[in-house]
Amino acid sequence: MSGPGLTIPIGQFIPGGSPVHGLDPRTKLVATLGFAVALFAVEGWAGVGVLAAGLAGALAVAGVPAGYLWRSLRPLLFLLVLTFVIQAFSFPGEPVVALGPFSITREGLSRGGFLTLRLGLLLVSSATLTLTTAPVALTDGIEWLLGPLRRVGVPSHEIALMMTIALRFIPTLLRELDDLIKAQKARGADLSVRDPRRLADAVLPLVVPLFVLSFRRADDLAVAMTSRCYRGAVGRTRYRELRAGAGDVLASVALVVWFVAALSVGRLWGV
Amino acid sequence: MTIAQETVGAGTLVVPALCFRGVSFRYRDDRPLALDGLDFEVGRGELLALVGGNGSGKSTLARLCNGLLAPGSGEVLVDGRSTSDLDSLWDIRSRVGLLFQDPEDQIVGASVEDDVAFGLENLGVTREEMRRRVAEVLEVVGLTGEESTEPHLLSGGQKQRLALAGVLVLEPTLLVLDEPTSMLDAAGREEVLDFVRGLTRRGVAVLMITQHMGEALVADRLLALDRGRRAYLGVARHFFSRRAFAGLPLGAPPAMALAEEVLGEADGAEPPLTEDELVDALSRPLAVGDARSAPPATGDPMSGEAEKARDAGPPADRLEAQRKCLRPGGERGAEPDGESNGERGGERPVVTLRGVSVVYNRGTSLERRGLEDVDLVISEGSITAVVGATASGKSTLLQTLAGLLKPTAGVREWSGGARPMAGEVGMVFQRPEAQLFKGTVWEDVAVAPRLRGVEGRALEARVQWAMSAVGLDVQEFGPRAPHGLSMGERRRVALAGIMSLDPGLLVLDEPGAGLDPPARRHLMELLGVWAAGGAASRRAAARGAKGARAEGEMPEDGGASRARADGAFGARTLVLSSHDMDEVAEIADRVVLLRQGRIEATGPSAHVLSDVDLLERAGLRPPLAARVARRLGARPADAVVEGSGLIEWLERRAPS
Numbered sequence: 019m020s021g022p023g024l025t026i027p028i029g030q031f032i033p034g035g036s037p038v039h040g041l042d043p044r045t046k047l048v049a050t051l052g053f054a055v056a057l058f059a060v061e062g063w064a065g066v067g068v069l070a071a072g073l074a075g076a077l078a079v080a081g082v083p084a085g086y087l088w089r090s091l092r093p094l095l096f097l098l099v100l101t102f103v104i105q106a107f108s109f110p111g112e113p114v115v116a117l118g119p120f121s122i123t124r125e126g127l128s129r130g131g132f133l134t135l136r137l138g139l140l141l142v143s144s145a146t147l148t149l150t151t152a153p154v155a156l157t158d159g160i161e162w163l164l165g166p167l168r169r170v171g172v173p174s175h176e177i178a179l180m181m182t183i184a185l186r187f188i189p190t191l192l193r194e195l196d197d198l199i200k201a202q203k204a205r206g207a208d209l210s211v212r213d214p215r216r217l218a219d220a221v222l223p224l225v226v227p228l229f230v231l232s233f234r235r236a237d238d239l240a241v242a243m244t245s246r247c248y249r250g251a252v253g254r255t256r257y258r259e260l261r262a263g264a265g266d267v268l269a270s271v272a273l274v275v276w277f278v279a280a281l282s283v284g285r286l287w288g289v
Numbered sequence: 290m291t292i293a294q295e296t297v298g299a300g301t302l303v304v305p306a307l308c309f310r311g312v313s314f315r316y317r318d319d320r321p322l323a324l325d326g327l328d329f330e331v332g333r334g335e336l337l338a339l340v341g342g343n344g345s346g347k348s349t350l351a352r353l354c355n356g357l358l359a360p361g362s363g364e365v366l367v368d369g370r371s372t373s374d375l376d377s378l379w380d381i382r383s384r385v386g387l388l389f390q391d392p393e394d395q396i397v398g399a400s401v402e403d404d405v406a407f408g409l410e411n412l413g414v415t416r417e418e419m420r421r422r423v424a425e426v427l428e429v430v431g432l433t434g435e436e437s438t439e440p441h442l443l444s445g446g447q448k449q450r451l452a453l454a455g456v457l458v459l460e461p462t463l464l465v466l467d468e469p470t471s472m473l474d475a476a477g478r479e480e481v482l483d484f485v486r487g488l489t490r491r492g493v494a495v496l497m498i499t500q501h502m503g504e505a506l507v508a509d510r511l512l513a514l515d516r517g518r519r520a521y522l523g524v525a526r527h528f529f530s531r532r533a534f535a536g537l538p539l540g541a542p543p544a545m546a547l548a549e550e551v552l553g554e555a556d557g558a559e560p561p562l563t564e565d566e567l568v569d570a571l572s573r574p575l576a577v578g579d580a581r582s583a584p585p586a587t588g589d590p591m592s593g594e595a596e597k598a599r600d601a602g603p604p605a606d607r608l609e610a611q612r613k614c615l616r617p618g619g620e621r622g623a624e625p626d627g628e629s630n631g632e633r634g635g636e637r638p639v640v641t642l643r644g645v646s647v648v649y650n651r652g653t654s655l656e657r658r659g660l661e662d663v664d665l666v667i668s669e670g671s672i673t674a675v676v677g678a679t680a681s682g683k684s685t686l687l688q689t690l691a692g693l694l695k696p697t698a699g700v701r702e703w704s705g706g707a708r709p710m711a712g713e714v715g716m717v718f719q720r721p722e723a724q725l726f727k728g729t730v731w732e733d734v735a736v737a738p739r740l741r742g743v744e745g746r747a748l749e750a751r752v753q754w755a756m757s758a759v760g761l762d763v764q765e766f767g768p769r770a771p772h773g774l775s776m777g778e779r780r781r782v783a784l785a786g787i788m789s790l791d792p793g794l795l796v797l798d799e800p801g802a803g804l805d806p807p808a809r810r811h812l813m814e815l816l817g818v819w820a821a822g823g824a825a826s827r828r829a830a831a832r833g834a835k836g837a838r839a840e841g842e843m844p845e846d847g848g849a850s851r852a853r854a855d856g857a858f859g860a861r862t863l864v865l866s867s868h869d870m871d872e873v874a875e876i877a878d879r880v881v882l883l884r885q886g887r888i889e890a891t892g893p894s895a896h897v898l899s900d901v902d903l904l905e906r907a908g909l910r911p912p913l914a915a916r917v918a919r920r921l922g923a924r925p926a927d928a929v930v931e932g933s934g935l936i937e938w939l940e941r942r943a944p945s
Contacts, residue, residue, distance in 0.1 A: 152437070154399040186399045189441035194723065200693050201724040204716040205786055206740040223736075226726035230772065238394035245355055245387040246397075246408040246455060247379055253413045257406035257423070 031152055038080035038150045041269055042262040043159030049273050050147045056277045057136050057143075065284025066132075070139055072276045073146065080150045087145060094141055098134050105130030153185040158258050175251035187235065194231055198224050304369040305330040306463040306494030307354060311363035314349060323349045325517040326363070331463065331494045336486065338508035338525055339498045342538035343775055343805070345514040347467070347498045354465045354496065355385035368462055383412060386456030386464045390471050390803075392448040401443075401451055402427070402436040408459045426458040430484070444679045446477030453484070464488065466497045470504065471803055474679055474868035475910035482507055500805040502529065502542040506562055513537060530559050540806060543871070543913050550932035551939070564913065568920045571939065637704060638666045639794050639862045640690050640714075645699030647685050647886075659685035661886045663699070667794070670860030672820055674873040674894065677883030678908030683866040684719070684798055686883065690864055691716035691796040703794075712741060715792030719799045722771075722779035725786075730756075730774075731767035734785045741790070755789035758819050760811070777808030781815070788819065795819075797865040801872060809869075813876050820863045870912045874898050874930040882907055895934070900925040 033039070038046075053069065060066055077087070111125030148156070161178035168174045199209060202223040209220050307330065314324040324346045331337045341347050352358045353365050356372035367384055370377040389395060398404030402423050409419045427433050430450040435443070443451060449469060456464065466485065470478040482504060489495055489509075499505050511528045513521035521533045528534060529545055540546065548561040548570065561567040647659035660682050667673055667690065675683050688694040689701065692709050693716060703709040718724070727733040731752055738751045753763045759781035766774075771782055780800075787795065800816065801809040867873050873880060873894060880897040882890040884907045890897050898904070901919040904911040911919075918929035918938055929938045 152400070153439075154403055157399065182399050182403075183397065186397065186440065189439070190393060193441070197718050198724055200688070200716070201718045201721060204691070204693065204718070205724070205737040206712070206790070207736070208740070223724070223726050227723050231723055235394050238389060238391065239397070241352075241357060242387070242389065242395035243397060243407075244357065245382060245385070246459070247382050247411040248407070249379070249411065254410050255413050255415060255419070257403060257410055257416065257419050259416065 032082065032086065032149055033152070034081060034150065036080045036150070037265060037269075038076055038146075040265060042260060042266045043151050043155040044162055044260060045262065045266040045269055046147055046151055047156070047159045047163060049269070050143055052273060052277055053143045054140055056280055057139055060280050060284035062284050062287060063132070064287040065280045066135060066139070068276070068280040068283050070135075072280075073139060073143055077142075077146055080146065082146065082149050087142070087149070090145055090149070091141055098138055098141075101137055102130045102134040105133055154182070154258070157181045157185065158260055162260055173251075175254070183239070187232075190235075191228065191232060195224065195228060198227055303333065305332050305366075306335075306368060307331040307496065308366040308369075309350075309353075309363070310366070312353065312360045312365055313362045314353060314358060314360055316349075322517050324353070324360075324514075327517075327519055329512055329519070329522055331496050333462070333494050334489050334492045335510065336489045336495045336497060336508045338505040338511045339496060339514065340500070340502070340505050340511060340537075340539055341514035341520070344516070346517040347514060349517075350514070351387065351465050351467045351496070351498060354463065355382050355387055357387075383408075383459050384462045386459060386461035388452055388456055388464070388466045388469050390468045392445075392452035392472070395452040395455065396440045396448065397455075399439060400436070401432060401438050401440065404440060404451060405454045405458050408455060412459070422458050426454045429457065430454040444477075446473050446480060446679065449473060449477065449481060450484075453481070457488075461493065463494045463496065466495065468498050468500060471500065475870075476678065476908055478504070479910075502534075502540055502806075503544070503563075506542050513539070526562060529562055538807065547913055547917070547932050547935070551936055564916060568917055571917065571921055637669050638702075639669050639704055640667045640709075641665070641700075641702045642689065642696075643700040643702075645689060645696040645701060647682075647689060647694060648697040651697070658886050660689065660696075663886075663888055665690075665881060665888065665891070667862060667864060669704075669793075669862055671879055672817075672863040672865075672877045673879045673881060674877035675864065675866040675881045675883060676868075676870065676873060676907075676909060677866075677889075681883040681907070682886040683883055685886070686881070687796050687798050687864060687866055688716070690714075690794075709794070712790050713793045715787040715790055715795045717784055717787050717795070717797040717800060719802055720780075721783035721787075722776060725771040725779060725783060728770060729768050730761070730771055730782050731763070733771055733782060734789055737786055738789050751789050752785075755785040758788050758822075759785045759815055761785065775808075777804050777812070780804065780808075780812065784812075784815075791861075794862045794864070797863070799866050799868070801867065801869065809872070813872055816863065816865070817876055820861050822861075868909075870898055870904065870909060870915075874912045874914075882909075884908075895928040895930050896925070898930040899923075899928045899934075 053073070057066070057069060060069065106122045106126040107120050109123050109126035109129050111123035113121035113123055114127065115122045151159075157178050160181065161174055164172060164174035164177060202209060205223075207220075207223050209224070309327045309329050312324055312327045313322055315322045327350070329337075339347055339350065349358065353360060353372070354367070356365075356378050359373050365372045367381045370381055372378065372381055396404050397407045405423045405426060406419050409422060414422070424433070427436065430453055432447065432450060432454060435447070440448060440451060449472065453469075464485070469485075470481050473481065478501075485495055485497065486507065497504075497508065505511055506525055506529065508525045510523060511521065511525035512519065513528065513534070515537055520537055521528050523533075529542055534541070541549070542562055544564050544567045545560055545562050548567050552561075552570065554560075561570045642663050642665045645663045645665075646661050649657045649659055663686065665686075675686055677683050685694065689696060691714050692701075692703070701707075703714070705713065725733050727736065734752045734755055735748055738748055743751060752767075756763050756766065761778070761781055766778070766782075771779055774782065784800070797816070801812055804812065865877075877894045879892065880890075880894045881888060882897055882903070889907055890900070890903055898912055899915045899918075901911045901915055903925070904915075910916075912930045914932055914935045915923075915930050918927065918935055921939075922942075923929050923938055927934075927938050929935050
């Protein structure tokens with residue numbers, strides 16, 4: 019399978035040696051969650067500005083190429099534009115432009131812009147997490163964070179294993195999807211949907227083979243896992259060990275200061 | 290060694306690693322027995338090859354070895370413990386390592402070391418011991434340094450070694466390998482086989498299922514299955530030298546087949562089975578005499594013409610002449626060809642690359658160069674093979690030629706201009722059977738012509754034509770569901786789906802990958818016939834000779850047929866990639882040898898493929914005949930790539 023590179027852009031982990039890469043995945047997961055909470059807790063543009071500046075700083079330290087970040091977020095751009103448009107049209111207030119029964123209002127523009135900005139920052143922050151954290155480390159972090167919930171019956175090990183397998187097979191399935199797209203195009207298939215009535219024509223040539231492939235793989239994988247003595251979480255040990263270092267303590271302190279700063283700036287100069 | 294093994298096999302004192310006692314198995318009550326009363330043992334340190342045709346029960350047998358399936362009657366014992374005993378099931382699973390064809394489906398971990406540790410985690414091994422054992426086993430399989438690599442970034446051979454490491458880390462006493470080399474190139478195959486042989490020396494028992502008779506020969510003993518029954522159990526060599534495989538859907542090992550072609554069928558005497566033995570046999574002076582007095586009648590349907598060809602002209606011409614007669618409908622003979630400089634004179638280029646480079650993930654740490662500064666002309670009517678080691682850029686080059694990948698730099702031109710004419714270029718990807726999605730074979734083959742607006746009787750004619758081009762009967766296969774067919778059949782359906790467009794340039798990425806040798810040979814023959822038939826029918830069409838219906842001629846369907854009758858495209862052109870140089874020698878006129886994204890050599894296939902050193906430097910295994918000739922003192926200029934070339938060279942050499 020020496021196929022050439024993927025044509026489907028995805029936010030793929032870029033290995034690197036920056037301080038951000040070196041942080042414990044738990045620190046980064048909590049930071050990302052904290053960022054999301056702060057993002058919607060702050061008031062006004064100034065507070066969001068502080069958060070955005072911090073995020074830009076983190077990205078700069080991590081050394082993520084801007085072009086790569088842009089390419090991995092581009093597929094989600096549509097979501098942002100849609101949010102903005104809906105907000106702009108649906109908020110009551112002083113009309114700026116009128117289109118028949120609908121009108122864009124001043125308040126709508128402002129609200130839409132603010133929401134879209136926060137949503138965009140949310141996407142960038144999660145991209146920062148996945149671009150700088152190896153998927154394996156991410157899963158380990160999630161399993162650890164879910165660990166306490168095991169007592170109340172949350173199958174944290176199974177969830178983590180499912181995530182690991184999903185992560186393991188996403189590149190494989192993406193490659194298969196990529197090959198399928200090329201193969202069906204080579205047969206003359208038009209895979210872009212313009213007419214909703216022809217949705218099936220565009221989707222079935224990809225979905226059917228992909229399902230067949232995935233089920234076959236799932237079946238073989240189950241056999242392979244059983245053969246390697248897998249029988250659930252009971253009696254299992256773990257190969258990986260998560261270790262938080264001085265950098266993580268430092269980063270945590272910096273994060274708390276940063277979030278508090280953003281919140282207070284929002285309060286003080288909140289518009 | 291063999292004798293010692295057999296003593297162990299029949300052993301009274303030593304418990305065999307694996308023992309089948311009267312084992313029968315059926316999947317459902319209304320189905321015939323998948324395995325029928327099997328008795329055999331595998332001793333410690335023994336390598337037992339398991340061979341048999343499709344549906345002979347090989348994979349069922351593998352799944353019985355570690356209790357994934359339980360025998361309907363009889364008993365399977367691993368180290369003396371029954372797999373039917375639920376108390377010892379997990380103990381047995383930790384003792385039996387099972388490895389399947391596709392390593393991709395056996396890798397669980399998201400990184401190399403995580404995957405290797407998976408089995409140890411399941412058994413509750415401590416972290417310190419895991420670290421030690423994982424490091425040890427990675428060293429053994431040669432993946433040290435790749436600990437944190439994500440599995441999808443590994444090569445095929447590396448993936449198979451990783452899957453093997455995941456199994457070996459549990460220190461199994463028995464290793465069951467289900468066609469472990471079928472997804473690998475020649476180099477990867479040898480690597481895995483050597484490794485397995487090394488394991489047996491350390492006392493691991495190995496049961497290896499294989500479709501490659503050359504590999505089966507490496508085993509100590511061999512078990513042949515025929516519809517679930519034991520057809521042979523004994524010394525692996527004897528299975529071949531005594532022709533015990535006659536009547537089974539299995540062939541002779543390649544060296545034995547070549548020996549028979551060159552020396553004639555040996556009666557009584559032990560035939561050469563391996564490359565070394567063949568070289569030995571041919572080194573004896575008598576052998577040359579044999580080759581002369583007993584011209585080969587086997588395996589060469591056109592030996593009469595081949596004979597004639599042999600008597601005329603310099604070697605390159607003769608080879609060319611012979612290749613012509615190996616192709617039914619070989620109208621190519623009429624073409625003017627100036628083979629001496631490697632270009633077919635007077636033929637138009639179908640696609641031209643000048644200084645083409647392809648770069649992936651540009652500007653990131655994942656940046657990878659696919660092709661670098663490639664100049665290439667594919668001439669109309671030629672069959673070009675793109676060869677090279679894994680990751681040398683073969684797929685990239687093919688997709689660039691087919692217009693599915695845009696060059697990062699350089700100029701690409703088809704005969705129609707900067708873009709190929711619609712429907713003129715067809716591409717078949719690796720394992721194309723994966724793209725089938727319709728309910729019936731007929732519907733799937735009809736997809737592409739339908740998308741081009743072909744309907745009604747014209748469509749029927751096209752589907753029928755395409756299916757017969759791949760040797761599938763429309764009445765029989767048309768209404769069947771693709772997913773119920775064998776892999777070889779599904780692949781041919783997928784091929785028909787592209788052939789139904791009758792592209793002037795057909796690009797195929799590893800068309801034979803993963804098929805068993807008979808299915809593979811069949812596919813190559815079909816492709817040869819298709820290419821040659823095109824030359825005839827298209828030329829006839831170009832001359833306006835209506836009604837001249839050669840085999841493989843495209844049905845006329847009025848408006849849907851493209852403007853080809855004016856001779857814009859005469860002959861069908863084929864570009865394919867392959868790992869198997871013997872196969873390439875059979876089918877291709879020209880060879881493009883890639884190495885690290887650059888063209889290392891290009892020229893007529895006889896010239897490139899006979900250069901043993903060149904191929905080996907590029908990480909390829911030269912054709913068997915070329916290797917043998919080389920060891921007997923032939924030079925690349927002698928252009929020996931096939932049995933007939935070898936015979937001819939031996940004859941030429943004889944007088945001196």
